[in-house]
Amino acid sequence: MKVLITGGGGFLGYRLAQTLSRKGSLTNAAGLQEAISRIVLFDMAFPAEAGARFQCAQGDLTDRPGVEAALGGDTDAVFHLASVVSGGAEADFDLGMRVNLDGTRGLLDLCRKQARPPRLVFTSSVAVFGGELPEVIDDGTTPNPQGSYGAQKVCCEYLVGDYSRKGFIDGRTVRLPTISVRPGKPNLAVSSFASGIIREPLAGVAAICPVGRDAALWLLSPGKAIESLVHAFELPSSAWGTRRVLNLPGVTAAVGDLIDSLRRIAGDRAADLVQIRIDPAIEALILSWPARFATDRALKLGFTADEDAESLIRGYIEDQGIEV
Amino acid sequence: MKVLITGGGGFLGYRLAQTLSRKGSLTNAAGLQEAISRIVLFDMAFPAEAGARFQCAQGDLTDRPGVEAALGGDTDAVFHLASVVSGGAEADFDLGMRVNLDGTRGLLDLCRKQARPPRLVFTSSVAVFGGELPEVIDDGTTPNPQGSYGAQKVCCEYLVGDYSRKGFIDGRTVRLPTISVRPGKPNLAVSSFASGIIREPLAGVAAICPVGRDAALWLLSPGKAIESLVHAFELPSSAWGTRRVLNLPGVTAAVGDLIDSLRRIAGDRAADLVQIRIDPAIEALILSWPARFATDRALKLGFTADEDAESLIRGYIEDQGIEV
Numbered sequence: 001m002k003v004l005i006t007g008g009g010g011f012l013g014y015r016l017a018q019t020l021s022r023k024g025s026l027t028n029a030a031g032l033q034e035a036i037s038r039i040v041l042f043d044m045a046f047p048a049e050a051g052a053r054f055q056c057a058q059g060d061l062t063d064r065p066g067v068e069a070a071l072g073g074d075t076d077a078v079f080h081l082a083s084v085v086s087g088g089a090e091a092d093f094d095l096g097m098r099v100n101l102d103g104t105r106g107l108l109d110l111c112r113k114q115a116r117p118p119r120l121v122f123t124s125s126v127a128v129f130g131g132e133l134p135e136v137i138d139d140g141t142t143p144n145p146q147g148s149y150g151a152q153k154v155c156c157e158y159l160v161g162d163y164s165r166k167g168f169i170d171g172r173t174v175r176l177p178t179i180s181v182r183p184g185k186p187n188l189a190v191s192s193f194a195s196g197i198i199r200e201p202l203a204g205v206a207a208i209c210p211v212g213r214d215a216a217l218w219l220l221s222p223g224k225a226i227e228s229l230v231h232a233f234e235l236p237s238s239a240w241g242t243r244r245v246l247n248l249p250g251v252t253a254a255v256g257d258l259i260d261s262l263r264r265i266a267g268d269r270a271a272d273l274v275q276i277r278i279d280p281a282i283e284a285l286i287l288s289w290p291a292r293f294a295t296d297r298a299l300k301l302g303f304t305a306d307e308d309a310e311s312l313i314r315g316y317i318e319d320q321g322i323e324v
Numbered sequence: 325m326k327v328l329i330t331g332g333g334g335f336l337g338y339r340l341a342q343t344l345s346r347k348g349s350l351t352n353a354a355g356l357q358e359a360i361s362r363i364v365l366f367d368m369a370f371p372a373e374a375g376a377r378f379q380c381a382q383g384d385l386t387d388r389p390g391v392e393a394a395l396g397g398d399t400d401a402v403f404h405l406a407s408v409v410s411g412g413a414e415a416d417f418d419l420g421m422r423v424n425l426d427g428t429r430g431l432l433d434l435c436r437k438q439a440r441p442p443r444l445v446f447t448s449s450v451a452v453f454g455g456e457l458p459e460v461i462d463d464g465t466t467p468n469p470q471g472s473y474g475a476q477k478v479c480c481e482y483l484v485g486d487y488s489r490k491g492f493i494d495g496r497t498v499r500l501p502t503i504s505v506r507p508g509k510p511n512l513a514v515s516s517f518a519s520g521i522i523r524e525p526l527a528g529v530a531a532i533c534p535v536g537r538d539a540a541l542w543l544l545s546p547g548k549a550i551e552s553l554v555h556a557f558e559l560p561s562s563a564w565g566t567r568r569v570l571n572l573p574g575v576t577a578a579v580g581d582l583i584d585s586l587r588r589i590a591g592d593r594a595a596d597l598v599q600i601r602i603d604p605a606i607e608a609l610i611l612s613w614p615a616r617f618a619t620d621r622a623l624k625l626g627f628t629a630d631e632d633a634e635s636l637i638r639g640y641i642e643d644q645g646i647e648v
Contacts, residue, residue, distance in 0.1 A: 093490060129567035142466040144485075144567060151486035161468075162475035166417060208338040242455035243468055 001026055001034045002074055006061065006082035006107065008041025009050060011182055012225060014125075016079060017041055017054055019226050026077060027234035029119060029170065034076075042070040061103025064110075071110050078120040079229060080107060085189040086127055086285070089149035100152035108159055112168035119170040121232045122160045122247065124153040124278075126218050130288040137255065137295040139247065142173075146288040147190075161244040172240050174232045176291075177220040177250030177305075180258075181316035190285050192220065197255070198262055198313055201273035202322055210279035213256030216291035220250040221306045221315045239301055244309055249295040249305035251312065265317070266280050266324045289309045325350055325358045327397055328386065328442075330431065331405035332365025333374060334558040335506055336447075336549060340403060341365055341378055343550050346614075350401060351558035353443060353494065358400075366394040367406065385427025387480035390436075395434050402444040402493075403553060404431060409513040410451055410609070413473035417582055424476035443494040445556045446484045448477040448569065450499055450542050454612040462618040463571065469614040472516075485568040496564050498556045501574030502613075504582075505640035516608050518543065521579070522586055522637055525597035528647055534603035537580030541613035544574045545630045545639045552627050563625055573629035575617040575636065585634045589641070590648045 003020060007013040007213050017039050020026070028034040040055045050056050052111070058065030073076075082103070083089075089096025104122070111118050114271030129137055143154045160171035182195040193209050194217050200207035228248050253261075255276075263271035295303070306312055317324060327344060331337040341363050344350070352358040364379045374380050383390030383414050385406050395402075404470075406427070413420025426494075428446070435442050454459055454470030467478045484495035506519040518541050524531035544552070560585070572622050587595035589626075630636055641648060 139465070140466060142464060143482075145482070146489065147564060148486050151482050154482050158467075158469070158475050158478050162472050165470065166472070242470060318564070 001077070002026060002038045002040070002072070003036055003038050003077040004040045004042060004070055004075045005079045005081065007083070008054070009043030009046035009056070010081065011184060012179065012222060013041065013043065013079070013081045014047055014050065016081070016226050016229055021053065023230070026230070028076070029237070034290060040070050040072075040075070042067065046309065055282045061099050061107065061319050064106050067107055068110050070215045071114070071132045072080050075111075075114065075118050075309045076119050077089055077233060078107070078111060078114070079233070080120060080122045081105065082170035085187060086147055086149040087123075087188040087190045089152060090099070090147050090190070090285070093148055096148050096152055100149065104156040105159060108163045108169060117167060117169050117211065119162065119233060121174070121229055122156060122171060122173040123229070124157050124173050124175045125248070126177055126289055127151065128154040128157070128175060129290045133290050136248065136292045136294050137186070137290045139297045147285055157245045162180055164244050165242070170237050171244055172235070174228055175247045177218040177248060178224060179222055179225050180217070180219045180312055182222065182315070183320060191280055194258075197258060198316060201262060201270040202266060202317065202324070204273070206275060207274045208275045209255060211255055211273055211280040212216055212278055212283065213259070214254055214274060216252055216254045216288055217285065218250045218289070219253055219292060219306075219309070219312055220225065220248060221312050223315060223319070224304065224306050233305055235301060246298050246301070247293055247295050249298050249303050250293065251308055253308050253309035253312075254289050255311045258313070261313055265310065265313055270324075280305070325352060325360050325400045326362045326364070326396070326398055327360055327401040327403070328364045328366060328399045330366045330403065332378070333367030333370035335381070335403065335508060336372065336503065336546060337365065337367065337403070337405045338371055339546055339552050340405070340553055343554065345377065347554070349526055350402070350554070353561065355560060364399070366391065373611045375404045375451065385423050385568070388430050391431055393436050395438070397438055398454060399438065399442050402431070402435060402442050403557070404446045408447075408470055408473070408513060410473040411512040411514045413476060414471050414514070414609070417472055420472050420476055424473065425479055428480040430485060432487045432493060436487065437594065441491060441493050444484065444496070445553055446480060446495060446497040447553070448497050448499045449474065450479050450501055450571070450613055452478040452481070452499060455588040457614050459534060460616045460618050461571065461614045463621045471609055475484055481569045481570070488568050489566070491539060494561050495568055496556050496559070497569035498552055499569065499571045500549060501542040501572060503546055503549050504541070504543045504636055506546065507640070507644060508597060515541070518582075521582060521598045522640060525586060525594040526590060526641065526648070528597070530597045532601045533579060533598055533609050535579055536600060536602055536607065537583070538578055539610055540576055540578045542574045542575055542612070542613070542615045542617060543630075543633070543636060544572060545636050547639060547643070548628065548630050555627055559625060570622050570625070571617055571619050573622050574617065575630050575632055576615050577633035581633045582637075583599050583632075585637055589634065589637055600628065
């Protein structure tokens with residue numbers, strides 16, 4: 001089984017590659033474990049050690065020949081994670097459309113050209129929800145994005161659905177909660193602070209939080225996110241039926257909860273490094289994203305989330321081998 | 325006020341042009357009646373008399389320079405009706421994507437290039453719904469199209485929403501019920517028979533009905549459809565808020581109801597000209613479309629539908645001056 005991971009040089013994508021490499025096989029369309037013969041990472045940049053472990057194809061999603069070469073006509077499994085993040089897509093509308101919408105469509109069209117339609121997992125986001133929302137989002141809540149990133153994601157969800165219905169791919173979309181705690185540096189994602197306010201203080205560095213303590217988030221740890229992507233892939237096509245998208249389980253946490261948890265785990269010195277300095281534009285977008293979900297369908301299909309906000313922080317500390 | 329109607333040579337588009345021409349003005353963004361100075365029709369073909377009454381621009385939606393010329397950089401009102409119909413988009417996937425998705429996006433991008441963002445009414449369809457559906461569709465039901473036409477329409481709904489949020493256009497989408505009774509010839513729309521089984525018998529011609537008597541439809545007369553398009557245009561932007569799409573009111577009628585109504589109005593000779601000969605592919609698609617709606621939001625915003633199935637038939641007879 002040949003696997004392609006778009007965004008494979010990014011944090012989640014590379015972690016997925018490592019997990020798949022350790023795991024060594026994936027359940028295929030026949031329901032059997034099939035050995036992974038090759039993992040190709042497609043991205044604009046890669047971790048230094050990536051080249052020694054995986055086939056790295058450099059390019060961006062708008063580079064059709066590059067995507068075509070990475071796919072190679074014989075890919076069995078696609079994990080499509082690459083995208084311009086929320087803040088970037090909002091700041092540069094054309095770039096977001098080109099990469100997130102046209103890039104995804106280009107990838108789907110190349111998959112369709114293959115003799116054997118690949119199984120494809122697409123990562124969408126809770127950013128598809130917005131506007132007037134119910135107290136709790138459930139499987140019946142209609143997406144109504146209030147950002148271009150969310151609009152592009154929801155269009156791609158429908159494309160993945162229709163390409164699957166036509167038999168061009170065997171697609172499935174999971175809407176990821178905000179991933180926390182991400183290691184590394186802040187990025188352009190509007191939700192970048194949701195990792196920063198934990199990660200930076202644990203490294204003894206001050207962190208600016210652009211939203212108030214009451215702002216609530218729907219969160220998932222990187223480890224659970226990777227588990228969910230693999231599970232989404234391994235579910236039989238029949239489990240998805242005519243609805244090829246679902247909201248992943250997660251944990252609801254207010255910014256204040258996260259800071260308090262950090263204080264309990266790592267003490268005042270760490271927690272006091274978080275400074276709340278509200279950025280109205282970011283706060284408005286974050287508040288337009290929902291933070292409370294009932295994910296019955298996903299739970300029934302066997303997806304799981306972290307226990308609570310504290311476990312997100314403890315998981316990060318353990319992953320990174322940080323001493324507190 | 326300069327008006328562009330894409331699909332303006334088609335049945336609904338041309339009827340809209342005639343209505344606007346008679347009406348002479350439209351409510352503008354300031355809430356004032358503004359005289360219509362020019363009506364431009366963009367389409368691949370036009371009724372013979374169209375050229376004498378309107379500016380006719382020939383082309384299809386994929387012809388960007390043609391669309392650009394028709395828009396002319398100074399259009400205040402766009403009614404975007406042009407599309408490859410449901411059966412056509414299902415039979416030729418690439419054509420549907422090119423015209424319905426790329427063509428609409430191209431139009432939106434050209435609108436965005438204008439110094440003054442136009443107000444735009446986009447016609448979507450009940451074909452966005454499908455899969456496992458509730459007994460009655462309401463304003464909260466999530467689209468889940470089971471045809472490429474519906475998938476393309478729903479993507480465009482989200483684009484119209486996001487372009488509006490960004491201030492590139494002032495867009496609003498209405499999901500049209502199946503229009504019945506359309507005059508003229510059958511077309512490639514899967515629902516073409518919903519007009520044919522009335523229109524043909526009234527002209528003394530046999531009509532094949534590809535679905536059973538129990539198959540129910542969600543219908544709207546051409547007259548009410550035009551009224552709805554104008555009303556959608558004239559509503560203030562604030563009435564749409566963050567949700568730029570709604571389901572139009574209509575009438576639920578089973579095929580058997582339509583035939584029985586025809587029998588009551590035009591006698592056995594007409595009704596007996598309808599022959600049910602089931603086409604499983606068409607019936608499957610039609611049965612995947614919902615036929616019962618609660619359109620509270622539209623009713624509250626002042627949209628109205630026909631009274632019942634009989635009034636659809638009587639309206640057609642009156643429009644066409646048919647003697648029964």
